[in-house]
Amino acid sequence: MENSRGVRPKKTQQENIFASKSLSYFLQLTQTMNYTQAAQILGITQPALTQQIKKLERIVGAPLFYSVGKRLRLSEAGYTMLQTTNQVYSLLNKAADEIQQTTSENHGEIHLGILSSIESQVFEDFVIDYYKENPDIKVSIHMLTRREIWAALESNQIDLAIMYIPDASIKNWKPYDSKVIMTENLLLIHNNEKLAGKSKIKLSRLDDRKWVTYPVGFYLNDVISDAYKTEMVATPDVAARFTQPAQIYHFLKATDTYTALPESYIMSRSDRDEIMTANFEPKIKFDLAFVYRTEKKDIPRIDKFLTEFSNYLEDRDYFKRLDDIVAKKIQNSDNDYNN
Structure with missing residues (x-):
């Protein structure tokens, strides 16, 4: 001017x-x-x-x-x-949240940041159902890395993060809150006939093959590395690293390697019977959760979204909904084959 x-x-x-x-x-x-x-x-x-x-x-x-x-x-x-x-x-951010708190629960935008290594189909189905009941709410889903999610939360670019916790990379939890969606098991995925039928396997028994896993700095790679350190077992050699679980899964099926993926991802695969799985001993667990700044809960449309998602899982829990998704995939595949 x-x-x-x-x-x-x-x-x-x-x-x-x-x-x-x-x-x-x-x-x-x-x-x-x-x-x-x-x-x-x-x-x-x-x-x-x-x-x-x-x-x-x-x-x-x-x-x-x-x-x-x-x-x-x-x-x-x-x-x-x-x-x-x-x-x-x-x-x-506080000023923006206070302004949004005065808006209707039935209008506006909701931005979700989902960790890219998470199986997102249950959330996608929920958003479809949510839109049918709330056509004036625009929901945007962003598939992000852990660093991108944290930066987006800090800069108010996303309202809710869907990620794994606990997460030691987040240094300042004070302004944030979380809402657990489910507890997740990390499963060993393999095609080693010598381990067939084993429901629990110690990390110390997995020194005969290389691994395929996530890049250094990704949440699940850090979880696996920490588990090896806790068990005082030497970290295995890595054959390849990929950012997407489907890429890891595809590599494992074609090679003599090991990997570890969340139980929810394995349950989402229609070809899950083609590989072998086992729990680690001791089990490796973490939570899938919504993470958000505490003020977000006071925004009517955010609070409603979280409440409706809880109701959605009360009807059929997360794993049952994954089974429904797989059953639908198999049915559609059979129909395509018959046609």
Whole structure:
């Protein structure tokens, strides 16, 4: 906006900070502490990210990061910026939530972030049913990595996360709450005839084959690694890593490898009889849960959505609904074959 003399006034320091993408880029970089990973998540090039960080450093007048070898660390100014930025974002998110709390439970948008390694069919079916009863509620589903989910929760881009807990990667649980959907077993998946008929298997017995699993940093990869450390067993060699459970499953069926996948995923497969499964001894368990900022529960449409999903599982629980989905797949496949 120009002043009375027709001269555009110079932007203030605050305007320079908040008018650019530098702040959100800075937050993402603090999550990964790796320029390459942060740029990939943001969908930009590494030079573009570096330029934005340098721009922010010029505005505040101090370096925000420094390197020790190949490791990136926050400077004292960086810690101050991170703390202040989180406080500002918290106030903005709280204001947005308070505004939304005055809206109707039957109108508006709900953004769900689902961990990409989770079998999502039950949630997809629920959203279809929910839309039929609530046509003025727009539900958007985003399949995200663990880091992307956390960043989206922090920036208020999603209302509800569907993810596995406990999650040690989340450092600050204070502003958040969770609602458990079900308790999940992690199953050993294999095609080793020597282990056929075994319902429980110790990790120490699985040193004869390589594994196929998720990339380092993915939740289930960390769960498996932690289990090996707890049992004081050497971590196995990995033949391949994939980001999707279907990719892992496909690789395992074609090779002499082991893997571990959630019981819910195995139950969702119409070809689940073609592989062998077993529980680990001791069992490896975790919870599938909704995670959200505590204020979200006060938004009428969010509260209604959570309540309706609970009612949905009271009618038929999560695993029974997975059985229904598989039965429908098999029936459709038979019909296609007969036709």
